[in-house]
Amino acid sequence: MAAQLAFPSQRFALANGLRATIVHAPDDSRAAVLLRVAAGSHDEPAAFPGLAHFLEHLLFLGGECFSDEQRLMPFVQACGGRLNASTQARSTDFFFELPSAHLEQGLERLLDMLAHPCLDEAGQLREREVLEAEYRARAGDLDTLCDAALARGLTPGHPLADFHAGNRASLAVEQAGFQQALGDFHRRHYQAGQLSLTLLGPQSPAELRRLAERFAMGLPGGAPQARSVPPALSPLRGEGLRLRLPAGPPRLWLAFALDEQPPALEAAVDFFSWLIRDEAPGALLAQLCERGWLDEMRVRLPYQHAGQALLVLDFTLADERAATRERVEAALFDWLAFMAAASWRELLAEYAGQAARRLVELAPLERVREWQRATAGVDEQGIAALFAQLQPQRLIRLSGDDRVAGEWVESAGFGVWLEREPARPPVSRTGDWRFGVADGAGVAASSPVGAEVMLPWLPGPEERGALFLRWRLADAGRASFFALQRALRPVAGAARKRGVELRFTAQGMDWQLTLQGDADALPDVLAATASVLREPVSSACAQGLRLSLAERRRQAGELPIRQLLYALPDSLALGGSLHHTEREATAERIVAGWRQARWDGLLVGLSAERRRVVGQWLSTVPGISQPAGLPPPPLPAGAHRHDLALAGDEHAVLLFCPLADRSAAGEATWRLLARCFEEPFYRRLRSEMQLGYAVFSGFRQVGGLPGLLFAVQSPWASAEQLLGHVDAFLDDSRLLATAPLDDLRRALSSSLEAPVRFPERAEHAWQLHQAGRPHDWPGRLREALAGLTRDDLLAAHQALLASAGGRWMLTSA
Template sequence: MSVLRSRQTPWLLCGLFLTAILAACASAPESVVQPVQSPNDDKAYRLLTLDNEMQVLLVSDPETPKAAASLDVHVGSGDNPEGRGGLAHFLEHMLFLGTDKYPDAAEYEEFITEHGGNRNAYTSFEHTNYFFDINAPYLPEALDRFAQFFIAPRFDAEYVDREKNAVEAEYQMGLKSDGRRGLDVLQEIMNPGHPFSQFSVGSLESLADRPGSSIRDELLSFYDKYYSANQMRLVVLGAESLDELQSLVAPMFSQVPNKSYELSGIDEPLFNPEQLPMMVQIQPQATQRQLQLLFPIADYRADYHAKPLSYLGNLVGHEGEGSLLSRLKDEGLVESLAAGSGLGWRGGALFSVTVTLTEKGVAEHDRIAQMLFAYMEMLRAEGPKEWLYDEQSRLAELSFRFQEDSSPMGYVSRLATGMHDYRPGDVLQGPYIMDDYQAEMLAGLMESIVPGNAVVILEDADVSTDRRSRHYDTPYSVQSPTAEQLAIWQNPVAEDAFSLPAPNQFIAEDVSLVKLEKDYVAAPVRVLEEGRKTIWFAQDDEFRLPRGVTYINFRSPLVGENARQSASAVLYTAMLKDRVNEFTYPALLAGLNFSVYKHAQGISLRIGGYDDKQSELLDAMLKVMANPDFDGQRYDNIRKDMIRSLENSVAKRPSSQALDDLREALLYGEWGEQPVIHALRDMQLEDVVAYARAFWQSASAEALIYGNYSRDEVAGLSQRLDMLLAQSSVDTVPQLRVLKMDAGESVLYPVDIKHDDAVLAWYLQGGGNSWEDRAATALTAQIMKSGFFQQLRTEQQLGYIASAFAWPQLDVPGLVMLVQSPVADSAALADAMDTFMRGVEASLDEAQFQRHKKALINEVTRPHKNIWERAEFYWQSIAKKQYAFDGRETLAEAIEGLSLEQWQAYYNTVFIEQRRSLQVAAPGKNGLLPAGSQRRVESAQTLKAGHASYLIE
C-alpha cells in the first residue's frame, strides 16, 4: 500500500488548496443558465459553458455531507474502431491508473477511499461516465485528481499490459450471463454496418498488439480523437456556494483540450429492411423462458417534451384490467411483461416488449405475438387519447414537484448523462417533462409496431439452433418467420379481448401537509400495545412531503424451522402479490408502492408513497391476505416459475453465488436452493392455503406509521389488523441466530459453482458482538478496502472482482475478502489474501488511521437523504429493539474511541493470530482448494448443526 507523503492535516491542506484555486484566473464562461428545478429542491444550480465548450452544471448544497462529481463523454463502445472490440471500455479502465500530475496508479483510489468516498465508471454504447463521491471538505483535491484524467493521463505501458487482464477477467466473468450472451447474438444478427454490432466488452484477443499497431498507440489515438471538451458534460455537487464552485471548477476543467470533435448521425439501419421480420431462437444457460419482440423505430430523444415512448410503453406494459398482460395471464401463457424504449442511437431506437413465459407460453409463443399485434390494432383503432396522456403528465409533474434527494454520486452521474439529451434549462426536469401532446407523432409510433417490422427472439433450453455466437459461444438460430407464423401473428382476436386502462383512481389529489402535533417527538413512539398488536407512530418534521409509510411485520414461529416452511411462506407471498396485481398496478403508477415478502421471522407488508389513497391500497391488500382466493392455474405457474428461478441461481455471477452460500452458512433459518426446490416440487395449493391459515392463527403484528399522518391513523390500522390476527395469547417466536465462531476456529466450505473462474469468499468474524467489536471490525474493513483492490486487482491482476468489505449479519460484526479469478485457483487466492492481511497493520501510519476513522464516522452518521432512508432506519432499529434510535451515534462513539494502538492490538489478535475464519471456496477449472489445517464441511446445515450461535434479541 502506498502512503500519501504529505503530513499536513487534511483540513489545512484543503483550505490552502481552495485558496489557491479561488485566486486562480480563468477565462470567463461563455454562458450561464439557471435550470428549472423542483419546488421541493432547495439546492442551488448554475449551468456554465466554459471557454473550451464543456458544459458544466454546478450544484450547491451547503448541508451535504458528501460532495460528488461526474463527467460524461459522448463516446462509447459504438465508437470502437473496426476490429478493436472493447477499446472504449479499456480506455475507461486506463484513466484510473495514473496521470502526469499524479503518476502513482494507486493514488486516486487511496485518496478517495481515505476521505470517505467511492469511485467508478461505466461504458455504454454511446457514453462513458466517470463519477466519484467524497466527504464534502475534500472536494477540491479530489476534483484536481479527477480533472487530470481528461487533461494528461499517462497510459503507462506497464499498466496497459496489466489492465488488459482485468478486461479479460470481466469478459470471462460474463460468459455464463444470459444477458451478455443474448446481446452477443443480437450484435451478431445486426446489420454489420451499424456501429453497435461491434464487440463491447473486449478481451485479450481483441486488445492484443498487432503487427504495426500496438494497443497503447490505438488507445492514445482513440483518446485524442474522442475525448474532446465539447463532447463532455460535467456535474459537480458540493457544499460550497455557486461562486466558490465556479471559481474551483472553471480553472481546472478549462484545461481539458477542445478538439472540436463533432458527432455524426448513424445512417445505417440496425437491421437491413430485407432482414425483417426475423425469428431468432437462443439457448440460455439458465432455465429461463423468455420472448422478446424488438421493433426498430425513429429516434425520439429530441422530442422529450412529447415523450411518445413513455405513452406507448405505459399502455403496452400496463398490468391492470383489460391489459395485454392480464389476457396473457388468463390464458396461462406468461408470468410478466415489460415494455418501453430499449437500445437507442443517433438516428433510431428499439421499442422492446419482453415477456417471461410459462411452459405453455413456450409452446404457444406465436399466440403471444398474435395477442401483442392484436392489442396494437386496438390501440390504433382507438387512436391516441389525450386524457391518458394528461394522466401520465400529471403523474410526471407530481414526481418532479415532490422530488426527493438521492445518493449524490448517482444523482450527478444521471445528470451528466442527461445533459447530452436535454436543453440547458431542462437538465433537471427533462426526465419528468410530458407537456406536448402530439397525436400524429403517437399514431406514427404505433404504426411501427407491426409484424413486418419485428425481431422476435425466443429463449428456451429446448429451441433448435444451428449457430454459435463468436464471443460468448451462445447457441442460436435465425430465420424468417414462416408464412404460417405470419398468418397467426396477423390473425385478429375477439373485439372485447382488450380495453384501455380505466382512469387511475390512485392519483393523489390531496397533497396538503398535516399539522405537527403539539407533543411532537423526533422519533417513533409506541402508541398501541395490546394482544397481538404493537403500533409505533411518528410524524415527519424534516422532509415535509405528502408521503409516508406503513410497515407491518407479521411474526410467526411457522417460518424458519425447516425448508418447507420457508418455501410455503415465499410461495404464499408470491400468490398474494399476483392476486392483487391488477388492482395495485395503477397504484404503483400513481406513486404508491407496496411489497409483501417473507423474512426470517415471518411476513412483512410495506406500503409507501403519497399518503392520499394509501388506505384504499392497504384495505385491498389486507382483505386478500385475510381471505385468499387463489386460482389453481396461476398457483401452478407461479410455483413452477419459482422453482425455475431457484434453479437459475447457477447462472448468477459466481462471486454472488459464493456470498449466498456464505450467508446461508451464517444465518439460522436460511435454506439453500435445493431444499426449497425439493419442498416446492410436491406442494399443492391446498398445502399453501392450510399453511396460510396456520400462519395467521400464530401471527402477531408490529407496525410503524411514519410520515405525513395524524395520530388518527393508528386506530384505523389497529382495526384493520384485527381482520387477520387471532384473539388468543401470543405465540413465542424463536430468536434470530447467527453462527458464533470460536477464536482460532478455521473452516473450509467448498461449494460447487459451475464456472471456470475460481472464487474465494473469506469471512472473518469479529471478536464478539459488542459495540467495540462492531467498531473495530468496520474500521478494519475501511482500512483494507483500497489497498486490497489495488494489490489483488490492479497490481496482481487476480480478477475483475476483488474487494474487501464489512459484512455484518444481524449486526454481528464480520468482514469479507472476495475474489473471483479466471487466472488463479482458490488456494492461490487464499495465499494472496493472507499475505495482504499480514501487511496491513505495518503499512498504516497515524495520519492514515485518523483519515480512515473520520471517513467511517462520517459514513455511519451521514444524515438521511429522504423519508425512505429515515423510515428504514426507524424500522430496522425497532426490529433490533434499539428503541432509543441511537445505534448510529453509539457506533460512531465506539469508532471515535479507538486509538491506533488499540486497533492494532485488536487486528493482530482477532484477524491474524486467533482468526474466526470461514472460507467459502469454488475451485474453478483448476480444481484446487485452499490448503491448511482448517476443518472441512460439506454443507451449510452441517456447519450450523450443534454449533454455538449468537442469539439476537
C-alpha cells in the first residue's frame, strides 16, 4: 500500500538511458536533487579497496567548466544550501538542496563534475590524505565497528567482510594500474545507463522535465551494467560475539541475515521500524524502557542487494548484565511472534497516512532522499516475507561495552577487539503487547478553569499548529531533566499516532518543549504533557540519574568535534564552567525546581478557538510565565577557554565568536563575513593543509546567541596547532579583499527569505524569538545587507579579531 502523496510526480526514461523522476512541490522555496549511480564499493576492483569511495570524493574537486570557487560544493554553500554524498555497497548517491532559483546552475555543476571530472594526480594525492583522515576517524565510529564485527559472523567470502572504505595504503595513486582502474570505473559506471536522477522543487512539471532532459544531454550514453550475484550470507557461524567499545553505554545488536526478499524491502523495513519503535503505552519499546532494561533502539539496513540484506536492531542497554541482554532478546522474539500473527491491513492503512504526513513535513533534501522508498509501497506479502525470516536461526548476536577484554582482529579493514560466546537457547517470555493506544486515549475531558495564558502568536494554517515553550531554571539538575524526558516518552508515542510531534530538549540553562502537528490533537497533547511535567511518575524519577550518566557515556563515544559541539551551549550559559551537579531526581526536587523556573513561548498557526483552548491549558504549565520573553543569558567579556579531557588519538577545536553588534546592520555584516570565510576556511584547512576530515565554519545561533563558529578535527595536529591554524586563517585580511561580495550578498539575501513550508517557518520564528528578534528581522537584515560595503566587512573583521563580542574556545585536551 503506497502512501497517499501530496506531490505530483512523473517517472520517465530518456533516450540515452538516464532514468528520471520529477516531483512538483509547489509549497517549497527550495529545490533538491538526488543523483544515484548503480555502482558502489562492492563493484570496485579488488586490487584497490576504496576506489569507489575515493572517486566520490574526487568528483567534488570540480570539472572542466567549473573549478575552484565555482565548483558545486562552494556554489551550494554560498547559496546557503546543503550537499553531501554517500558510497554504499551497490550504489553511490550525490544529493544537494539550494534555493529553487539556483537549481539549473546547481545541475550544471553536478553534470560537469560527473561527466568531465578533474582527476589530476596532485589533487588525488591531496584528497587521499583526506580519505586517510576519514578512515582514522571511522576507526572509532560505533556503527563502523559494529558492522566490522558483524561481518565475522557471516559465512566466509562475502564482500561485507572486505575492506571498502579506502585509506593511504589501499589507494595507490602513484601506480599506472590504479589510474587505469580509476578511469575504467568512471567510464563504465558514470554514464546515463547507470544513473537515475530525482528532481524536486516548486518549478512546474514541464520545467523540471526540461531540466532533467538538459542534464541528460550532457551525459555519455550507455546501457545498465550487468551486476554480479553476491555469495550467500549464510550459513552463519552460530556463535555470539562480544565487542569492546571505546566509550559509551552498553549495546546489544541483533542482526538478521535475510535472503530472497522482494524488491520493496526498504519500504517493508520502514514499516517494520515504525512498528517496533512505537513508544505508545503497551508497545515493545515503551515496555522495555519502563522496565529499565533499555534506553533507546534503532533499526538499520547497512546492506541490501539482489534480495539479500542485513537488518540490524541496535539496542542501547541500561546496564552490562547478561540477564538484561537475555530479557531484551526474549521480549523481541515474543513481540515478533505477536506481530506476525496480527492483521496487517489496518496497520498498513495507518502507516500510510502517517508516512504521507511525515513526507510532507520533511525538508526538500530529506524528502528527495526518501522519495523512491516512500513511493515504492509495501503490501501484506512483503511484510510477511520480512517477518518470516526474523527468526533465531538467522540471527547474529553481538553485544558490547567498554569492559570486554577480547582479542584484536581485523575485519572489513578495521581493527576490533572481539571475544566469542557460545550460542545459548532463547529465554522464553510472554508479554502483553499492544500497538499504539485505543481511540480517544489521552484526550482531555474538559479545559481547565484557570485564566488563559497569552503567548506571542504568528498566523499560519488553522488545521496545523506549533507550540514552543522554554524554561530557564537556576539549578534543577540534569537528572531531573532526563527523568522528565523519560516520563514524556509514552506521551510522545501516543501524540505521534495522533499527528503531533513532541520534543523535550535541554540546552545550557534552558529546557525546551516543542509540539507541532494536527490542530485538533495539539491541545490534548499539551494537557497530557503539562500533567506529566507537574507530577512525573516515580519510575521515571528513579531512572533520572542513571539516564544522565548514560548520556554522558553516549557522548563520550562520539567524535571529538561532536563532543565539543555538545559542550558549547553549557559553556556559554554557565560562563565557561562545565561542571554539573549530579543528584538523584525525585518528584519533590522537580516540583521545587518548577517553583523558581521562568518560562516563555511562541504559538504559530491554529484557529482562534484552538488558541483559546491552548491558552487555558497553558495555565497548567509549571513555572512562572514571562510574557515579555526570556533574554539571552549574559556573557562575560573577553576570551574564554575550556579544555575537555576527551578519549582518543584525535584532537579538535571549536571557536565561537558571539555577535558584537546586535543591530540589523551589525548582524548582516557578520553573516556576510561568515559567507566570505566558509569556502576558503574549508579549502585551506581541509584540502590544502590536509589537517583532517571534519572542517566547517559558518554563522550559527547557539542558545539564542548568534555568532561565528569555526571547527576542525585532526588526527595529526595538536589542539594548540589547530588553534594556531584557525587564528592564522582569521588574521589573513586578503580573503576579504578578493571575496566576490556581490555574488555572496545575493546568495545570502536569498537565504534570508522566509521559509514557505510550515514546519520550517515555525522553527525559524522560534529561533528569532529565542534571540530576542522581532518577526520581521529577516527583512531588516536584507535591507541592511543591500547597503554593505567592503569597508564595513573590514571593520567587522577587526572587531572579530579584537574579540569585541567575546571569544569562546573549546579544545580536546
